[in-house]
Structures are given as C-alpha cells and as structure tokens.
Amino acid sequence: MDAHLSTDASVGERYAQAMRDLFPGPSNRSLTYDLAKYDRLKAASPNEKIKLRDCGGDFDVKKAATVEFWRMHLDRKRPLGISPVMDDGNCLWGCIDDDVYGSDRRSELLKLIALAKLPLVMCESKSGGSHLYLFLSEPASAGEVYKALTAFAAKLGLKEFDLFPSNPDGITSSQVNMPYLGEERWYIDQGGLTKTLGEFLDAAEKAKVSVRAMRTAARIANASQASDADNDAVAEPQNGTMGDAEQRLELWKARFADRAPVDLRYVHANKILAAAAYDLGRWVRDCGLSEFAAHDAMRQAWLTRKAEEGGDEATFDDIWKRQYAEGFAKGSPAKVSPGATLPYFERVQYERDDKGKKVYLIQIEGKIVQATTPELTDWKKFNDCCVEYLSKRITYIRSKEIWGKYIQRGLDIEEEIPQEYITSEAELFREQLESFLVDYYRAETREAILLGKPWEDEDHFRYVFRMMDLEKHLRSLSSRFVVESRTALGKRIRALDGDDTNLRIRGKVVNVFWVPSRHFQATPTIPPHTFEPDPL
Known part of the structure; x- marks a missing residue:
C-alpha cells in the first residue's frame, strides 16, 4: 500500500x-x-x-x-x-x-x-x-x-x-x-x-x-515528424505501412513518366518494370497493397512509355510475372527510395541563419539531416552530413551533374519553417546551451563534472562544464551546432563572455569551459515536500 x-x-x-x-x-x-x-x-x-x-x-x-x-x-x-x-x-x-x-x-x-x-x-x-x-x-x-x-x-x-x-x-x-x-x-x-x-x-x-x-x-x-501535419499515421521504422505502399506506387508511375531520369539504371522501360514488379511484390505481401491495383497501374504506365519505344503486352506479362513472384516471396519492404542508391528526400524544410543563408532540415528514412547550401550541393559533403546524423553514408554518386539534377527535385518540394519556430542562430545556441545548463540534472559538487553534469560555481557566478558533455547534449537535440568544430563552439561561448580554463578535480587537471550565470535563467527551485516513511 x-x-x-x-x-x-x-x-x-x-x-x-x-x-x-x-x-x-x-x-x-x-x-x-x-x-x-x-x-x-x-x-x-x-x-x-x-x-x-x-x-x-x-x-x-x-x-x-x-x-x-x-x-x-x-x-x-x-x-x-x-x-x-x-x-x-x-x-x-x-x-x-x-x-x-x-x-x-x-x-x-x-x-x-x-x-x-x-x-x-x-x-x-x-x-x-x-x-x-x-x-x-x-x-x-x-x-x-x-x-x-x-x-x-x-x-x-x-x-x-x-x-x-x-x-x-x-x-x-x-x-x-x-x-x-x-x-x-x-x-x-x-x-x-x-x-x-x-x-x-x-x-x-x-x-x-x-x-x-x-x-x-x-x-x-x-x-522531425515523419510526415506532414495531415498524416497522423504512426511511421514504422523498418517495414512500410499502407500509406507508404500507395506512395510507392506513385513513385514508380513517376519513374515511367520521367524521360530524363537521374539514375541511369532507369532509362529503359523494361528495366523500370523489372525493378517495379519486384519492389511492389514485396509491398503487396506485407503492406496490404492491392495486387490488381499495382499490376494495372504499372501496365498502363509501361504501355504509355512503350508507345514511344515499341513493345507488346506479352513482354510486360513475362517481366511482371517473374519479378513480381520474386518480390512477393521476399516481402518485408524497406522504406527507401525504390531501387535507388540515392537518398529519398521525404521532406525538405529550411530556415535562414543570421546572414540570411538557408539551413536545410532534410528528412531521410524518418530522420533529420541538417545541411547548409554548400553541403547540400556537394555530394561528398552531404555524405559527411549523413554520417553525422544517420550514422551511415547514403550515396556514392560521382557525377556533379546527376547530383545536381537529383537535389533539384528535393528543392522543388522545399518549404520554409513557420516563423514562430525560427530563432536567430546566436539565440538558438544560447537557448540550447541554457537547456543543457539549467534544465538538465545539474552537478551538486565540482567533482560531478566528471560524470558529465554542468556545475554552477556560485562563488564566481558562472556555470562550468566540459565541452564533450555539451556536444553530447547538442547531438541529443539533433542540433545544427553539433557539426561545428570545438573551435567554433568555443567562439560562441566566448561571445557570451565565457572562456575555457583548467580545474584540478580529484588530482586530475580537467579542461573545462564556463559562462557567466547572468546570461541564463535558472529553473526555479521548488523545495521538495518531505514525507514521513511509509509505516508499512
């Protein structure tokens, strides 16, 4: 009791x-x-x-x-x-x-x-x-x-x-x-x-x-929502949902309609059909997509494309039957762009930094990748961003022209983040630093800094912390600042009248950073209620 x-x-x-x-x-x-x-x-x-x-x-x-x-x-x-x-x-x-x-x-x-x-x-x-x-x-x-x-x-x-x-x-x-x-x-x-x-x-x-x-x-x-505001379905991390399956069908129809594909493997209609039949077979088995709807949509899209290239329905039936059966046997479709090694941009948003330049928030596989314009337009730099935010490389395109065409499709669906959610870069850093210093469980003693906790030095009116612990906090927020070097983060701290110093903690010299506590509003401390022990 x-x-x-x-x-x-x-x-x-x-x-x-x-x-x-x-x-x-x-x-x-x-x-x-x-x-x-x-x-x-x-x-x-x-x-x-x-x-x-x-x-x-x-x-x-x-x-x-x-x-x-x-x-x-x-x-x-x-x-x-x-x-x-x-x-x-x-x-x-x-x-x-x-x-x-x-x-x-x-x-x-x-x-x-x-x-x-x-x-x-x-x-x-x-x-x-x-x-x-x-x-x-x-x-x-x-x-x-x-x-x-x-x-x-x-x-x-x-x-x-x-x-x-x-x-x-x-x-x-x-x-x-x-x-x-x-x-x-x-x-x-x-x-x-x-x-x-x-x-x-x-x-x-x-x-x-x-x-x-x-x-x-x-x-x-x-x-970082996995869909726009009108879609209230729970996004699944591995296998797709019915809504994803219908979207997948539309993507394959778009591939047939694309006469200048970015991925050169999908130039010819028969190659598109082979990949589509295999992929849609997986979605039909496990995600409730109608086989009839998939077959009929791909047949119509293929015939429209082949009207220019030449071909008959017997060819379609042969390719569809073989590839669809293989895909259906495998099932378990992954939520990735159909048959591509290129990343699938599920959503592209941006906000502007203090200099008016765009900072992109790009949703890939349900996660957010942050990138500046130079990082987005350079596939090598964008890969580095993917490693940082997705823990893996996402593409191996070597052609600047192909990459340029591909990201243009992402830019075509870009949307600006509503103004009420935008903060200046300097203010955003101060805000995220404050959440680290005053909203997290703070150190009671200087020694607890070694446990990753910020410590309030009341004698000198400042907060003291290790850079590595701040970086960990920024990563937990998927913060744009996590990609900045320690030198850049140090400059932001010094802009708040802070600096770095060395402290001796338990006989060990520890490099720490500090910022004046006057810049931050500490969470009000409410005296804990004291209760007598449970008599039972």
Missing part, C-alpha cells in the same frame, strides 16, 4: 498539498462525479466507456480543487478533475490523453517518448489509456502549451487522443481526471512499472522544463 493511503492524517495531508501544488487550475471550477454509481455502471459494462455525466453528483463544481478535495480523491472517496488553464490564461502543466488502451500500447509509447526525448510523464488514465503529462517550471500561455502538446502528439504518431488545454485559444479547457484515485491511475516509469505517489511527485519535479525548453522540444518535434 502506498503511503498516500495511510491512515495517518498528516501524511495524507502533505500528499494532498503536494498534488494541489503540482496541478494548479482555475479558482472557480473543478469536476467530480458519483463514484459508487460509476463503479456499478462499469461493473455492468466493463468493456464500455462510461460517460461521467451519467454518474450524477456535482459534475461541474463552481469551486477550486482544495486540499480537502485532493485528500478525498487520494482516499478514493471523491474523484477530482481539473483544467490546466488558470484564471490568468496560463498553465503550469498540460496533458495528452491517448485513448488507445493496453500495456503493449504503453510500452510502445514509453519507447517513443524516450527516443524523441520528450518531457512527458505517463500515468494510467481512468478508461485504461495513458495520460502523458507535461510539467513546467514557469507559467506559459495555454495557447503555447496546446501548440507544444500538438507537436508532441504528432511526433508520437497518436491517432485517438485529446489535449488539455483542449483548444488553441486557451480561453477554456475541459478537465482532466486526476491520477492516484486510491489505488488507480498510477505513474508508469520508463521500465513500464507502476510507481507510488511519492515516486510520481519526484518524477514530476525532475521532468519540469522551462518555457524555452518546451518551445525547443516542440520545434524539434515539428521539424
């Missing part, structure tokens, strides 16, 4: 106060319902979602969530729901309610959250889904929180979900059914284990981020 269920009134009171502080809401509104009636309805229809309005009671209470209300909630006597939008239109928390149920779903989400490095904490929901909480160390407008949660949900590929705040204008919001209703709706850690309320409060405190860090995470999520 968790300590919040203890019969000790003082222990329960402190937990109730801690939860009230963590989940502030409006001063004139909260939610509750008749729990006994809800339990009866749920027992009668265990597989149906029960509407709370059918449960009676004071559904919409014209009163804030008090400590007493929280105490009753934790004791499973009076359920509590709260809106994250406070009276001033700001929020200190937000929530994504994923309505897909099951432990396997939660395990999948936890992996995606960790992979994307999203500042979200998972709890069980009332209906059996998941509540993904965002906690802030400072107030943010409800509209900004809504925008960030929208980006996070898209990054996770969610299909059936609700957001709290529940609309972009931030004026009103529905209430969220709060966690820890007795022995229900507990926090789930990264390992998939349910944890006590005390552990949840600790996790929530550690997960708090500044508004700036929230914006950075949202911008990265927007820039």
Whole structure:
C-alpha cells in the first residue's frame, strides 16, 4: 500500500498539498462525479466507456480543487478533475490523453517518448489509456502549451487522443481526471512499472522544463515528424505501412513518366518494370497493397512509355510475372527510395541563419539531416552530413551533374519553417546551451563534472562544464551546432563572455569551459515536500 493511503492524517495531508501544488487550475471550477454509481455502471459494462455525466453528483463544481478535495480523491472517496488553464490564461502543466488502451500500447509509447526525448510523464488514465503529462517550471500561455502538446502528439504518431488545454485559444479547457484515485491511475516509469505517489511527485519535479525548453522540444518535434501535419499515421521504422505502399506506387508511375531520369539504371522501360514488379511484390505481401491495383497501374504506365519505344503486352506479362513472384516471396519492404542508391528526400524544410543563408532540415528514412547550401550541393559533403546524423553514408554518386539534377527535385518540394519556430542562430545556441545548463540534472559538487553534469560555481557566478558533455547534449537535440568544430563552439561561448580554463578535480587537471550565470535563467527551485516513511 502506498503511503498516500495511510491512515495517518498528516501524511495524507502533505500528499494532498503536494498534488494541489503540482496541478494548479482555475479558482472557480473543478469536476467530480458519483463514484459508487460509476463503479456499478462499469461493473455492468466493463468493456464500455462510461460517460461521467451519467454518474450524477456535482459534475461541474463552481469551486477550486482544495486540499480537502485532493485528500478525498487520494482516499478514493471523491474523484477530482481539473483544467490546466488558470484564471490568468496560463498553465503550469498540460496533458495528452491517448485513448488507445493496453500495456503493449504503453510500452510502445514509453519507447517513443524516450527516443524523441520528450518531457512527458505517463500515468494510467481512468478508461485504461495513458495520460502523458507535461510539467513546467514557469507559467506559459495555454495557447503555447496546446501548440507544444500538438507537436508532441504528432511526433508520437497518436491517432485517438485529446489535449488539455483542449483548444488553441486557451480561453477554456475541459478537465482532466486526476491520477492516484486510491489505488488507480498510477505513474508508469520508463521500465513500464507502476510507481507510488511519492515516486510520481519526484518524477514530476525532475521532468519540469522551462518555457524555452518546451518551445525547443516542440520545434524539434515539428521539424522531425515523419510526415506532414495531415498524416497522423504512426511511421514504422523498418517495414512500410499502407500509406507508404500507395506512395510507392506513385513513385514508380513517376519513374515511367520521367524521360530524363537521374539514375541511369532507369532509362529503359523494361528495366523500370523489372525493378517495379519486384519492389511492389514485396509491398503487396506485407503492406496490404492491392495486387490488381499495382499490376494495372504499372501496365498502363509501361504501355504509355512503350508507345514511344515499341513493345507488346506479352513482354510486360513475362517481366511482371517473374519479378513480381520474386518480390512477393521476399516481402518485408524497406522504406527507401525504390531501387535507388540515392537518398529519398521525404521532406525538405529550411530556415535562414543570421546572414540570411538557408539551413536545410532534410528528412531521410524518418530522420533529420541538417545541411547548409554548400553541403547540400556537394555530394561528398552531404555524405559527411549523413554520417553525422544517420550514422551511415547514403550515396556514392560521382557525377556533379546527376547530383545536381537529383537535389533539384528535393528543392522543388522545399518549404520554409513557420516563423514562430525560427530563432536567430546566436539565440538558438544560447537557448540550447541554457537547456543543457539549467534544465538538465545539474552537478551538486565540482567533482560531478566528471560524470558529465554542468556545475554552477556560485562563488564566481558562472556555470562550468566540459565541452564533450555539451556536444553530447547538442547531438541529443539533433542540433545544427553539433557539426561545428570545438573551435567554433568555443567562439560562441566566448561571445557570451565565457572562456575555457583548467580545474584540478580529484588530482586530475580537467579542461573545462564556463559562462557567466547572468546570461541564463535558472529553473526555479521548488523545495521538495518531505514525507514521513511509509509505516508499512
């Protein structure tokens, strides 16, 4: 039994106060319902979602969530729901309610959250889904929180979900059914284990981020989504989905229509057909693509092309039958450009640096590659970028002319990143440096610098850190600055009035960098709640 269920009134009171502080809401509104009636309805229809309005009671209470209300909630006597939008239109928390149920779903989400490095904490929901909480160390407008949660949900590929705040204008919001209703709706850690309320409060405190860090995470999520905003399917890392299969079919039709292909292997219609039949056979077997649709589309495209080159349907049938059978036997199609050694640009976005030059964010195989214009136009330099961001070389084209034609197709679909997600290069570096210095778990002592943590030297009013640890943090953000040399990063640090120096730590001389703490707003430190040990 968790300590919040203890019969000790003082222990329960402190937990109730801690939860009230963590989940502030409006001063004139909260939610509750008749729990006994809800339990009866749920027992009668265990597989149906029960509407709370059918449960009676004071559904919409014209009163804030008090400590007493929280105490009753934790004791499973009076359920509590709260809106994250406070009276001033700001929020200190937000929530994504994923309505897909099951432990396997939660395990999948936890992996995606960790992979994307999203500042979200998972709890069980009332209906059996998941509540993904965002906690802030400072107030943010409800509209900004809504925008960030929208980006996070898209990054996770969610299909059936609700957001709290529940609309972009931030004026009103529905209430969220709060966690820890007795022995229900507990926090789930990264390992998939349910944890006590005390552990949840600790996790929530550690997960708090500044508004700036929230914006950075949202911008990265927007820039690295595996599809545009209208496509809410979960992108699969290896095998394709039905949507990918239909897109693949369109790509092969385009190859037949291309009279001046970049890849010289696809000049002749029969070679295109052989590669297409093999590739589409794989997609038909494992991704639900219709064999009839694939056959009919390729037959029409081939006949149109062969009208110029000459050929009959018997030739088509012979090539299709052999190559399609081989592809169908293999299955498991990979999400790459059909039959090409050239990278497939899934999405091309750009922003401009301080000098007005474009910096490209190019999506390849679901990951983001950052490149400047000189790096993009030189296939050797672009390969270096791919090694940095994809951990592999992506192309071996030797011809500048062919590479030029190919990237032009990527430039034809380029789009500028919306202005609200663009920051100047100097400000972006300062922002990402700040997230390293104040949003990460900081060193308590100078010795902990050796563990990769930044340390605040309060005697000299500065933050101290190793360059290698900053570089690791930049890589975790897929930052454009990760490709810069240490000399270039050092210049950016010195532009912030910082410098490097040597410290003796445990008898070892360590080269470190430092920046004045006045340039950074530290995350407010909230005194931890102290709780008595669980008497059990």
